[in-house]
Amino acid sequence: MHRRRCVWQGKTEPMRPPLLVLLAEPRGFCAGVEFAIQHVERALALYGAPVYVRHEIVHNQHVVGDLRRRGAVFVESLDEVPDDRPVVFSAHGVPRTVPEAAEARGLFYLDATCPLVGKVHREALRHYNAGRRILLIGHAGHPEVVGTMGQVPEGAMQLVQNVEEAEAIDPGPCDGLAYITQTTLSVDDAAAIIDVLKRRFPDIEGPHREDICFATTNRQQAVKALAACADRVLVLGAPNSSNTRRLAEVAGRQGTPAHRVAEAADIDWAVLGTPAKLGITAGASTPEHLVQAVVDACAERFEVTTAALRVADEGTGFRLPHVLRE
Numbered sequence: 001m002h003r004r005r006c007v008w009q010g011k012t013e014p015m016r017p018p019l020l021v022l023l024a025e026p027r028g029f030c031a032g033v034e035f036a037i038q039h040v041e042r043a044l045a046l047y048g049a050p051v052y053v054r055h056e057i058v059h060n061q062h063v064v065g066d067l068r069r070r071g072a073v074f075v076e077s078l079d080e081v082p083d084d085r086p087v088v089f090s091a092h093g094v095p096r097t098v099p100e101a102a103e104a105r106g107l108f109y110l111d112a113t114c115p116l117v118g119k120v121h122r123e124a125l126r127h128y129n130a131g132r133r134i135l136l137i138g139h140a141g142h143p144e145v146v147g148t149m150g151q152v153p154e155g156a157m158q159l160v161q162n163v164e165e166a167e168a169i170d171p172g173p174c175d176g177l178a179y180i181t182q183t184t185l186s187v188d189d190a191a192a193i194i195d196v197l198k199r200r201f202p203d204i205e206g207p208h209r210e211d212i213c214f215a216t217t218n219r220q221q222a223v224k225a226l227a228a229c230a231d232r233v234l235v236l237g238a239p240n241s242s243n244t245r246r247l248a249e250v251a252g253r254q255g256t257p258a259h260r261v262a263e264a265a266d267i268d269w270a271v272l273g274t275p276a277k278l279g280i281t282a283g284a285s286t287p288e289h290l291v292q293a294v295v296d297a298c299a300e301r302f303e304v305t306t307a308a309l310r311v312a313d314e315g316t317g318f319r320l321p322h323v324l325r326e
């Protein structure tokens with residue numbers, strides 16, 4: 001370890017090694033996550049606590065914990081929502097049966113589905129109404145996938161999770177075929193799957209680009225840039241956050257060791273070692289204060305210099321529904 005002279009006591013003390021922290025831009029909260037959180041905050045302000053939220057509003061325990069302290073109650077089923085309280089649907093979107101059930105009960109609900117997920121829902125419906133069988137590229141069990149599949153009757157949409165499934169899938173007899181994608185996929189993985197589908201089904205319809213949203217795309221471009229410059233990359237975000245996990249994968253595929261951690265306390269400093277350059281980014285549902293806490297934790301162990309690595313500007317925000325703007 002480096003040592004330096006401690007002038008006032010005439011002793012030596014460990015000198016912290018230098019570390020350049022490269023912060024990805026953009027990182028962290030996307031417009032859709034802000035939009036969803038604002039739904040809950042405005043509902044609490046307008047209607048008082050408790051406000052019920054179906055599923056985690058976004059996949060981050062810090063965000064959920066903060067809203068819970070302010071009066072939000074997170075549930076997995078509408079059955080847990082009392083008749084006289086508002087309920088918010090999460091950013092990931094819900095199957096059509098959920099708002100239908102809320103309406104049948106006369107519940108007051110607010111749909112915080114990200115507008116970019118809503119766009120995919122409308123694509124699914126358009127293809128279904130045109131008589132096409134739909135292939136959804138996405139990950140089984142993710143709430144966004146559950147919500148998107150639930151836009152059309154059971155059996156009208158099939159899930160394709162990887163290239164192997166794209167090679168094997170049999171859509172059966174149909175008048176037309178279309179594909180749509182989850183918004184938070186790896187851009188490169190989705191492109192490889194789409195290539196297979198287009199080769200096997202040359203007439204398949206799809207969006208002009210895949211449905212992966214601008215926030216996911218920008219964060220993946222930024223983490224690639226980080227991985228190209230840094231010795232190691234830290235990706236902040238929850239283990240159930242799809243876009244966070246993709247960021248760690250994308251960085252790792254560049255050949256740079258990448259570690260996903262939920263917060264500073266999760267960092268294994270022995271594994272991290274003493275890199276000269278550390279790239280830091282955060283998934284779309286990770287609040288910025290967690291990133292700053294990691295920088296502070298680094299500063300306790302290293303002589304830290306920070307620099308931003310910007311690949312895109314994000315000015316987009318989504319307007320809240322009129323009822324929440326009053």
Ligand code: SF4
Pocket residue numbers: 030031032033091114115116117183184213214215216243284
């Ligand atoms: S990651 Fe994309 S699709 Fe998901 S909430 Fe953010 S902007 Fe919307």
